[in-house]
Amino acid sequence: MAEIVNLRQARKQKARDEKLRVAEQNRALHGRSKAEKEHDRLTADKSEKFVAGHRREKPADPDRQ
Secondary structure (H helix, E strand, O other), X not given: OOOOOOXXXXXXXXXXXXXXXXXXXXXXXXOOOXXXXXXXXXXXXXXXXXXXXXXXXXXXXXXXX
């Protein structure tokens, strides 16, 4: 005999499985470790300081007018 399947439960389980599959794809695409994020932040800070240090004119100091 065939197994009896509750269609409502099967539909909900299929939706849950699809949601998990999409979440796994997003983690692979967008997920980065804390170390990777910190490395990128430090690299951006270092390059900004380098550029700022080589400007011909210093930015105006808001306290001195």
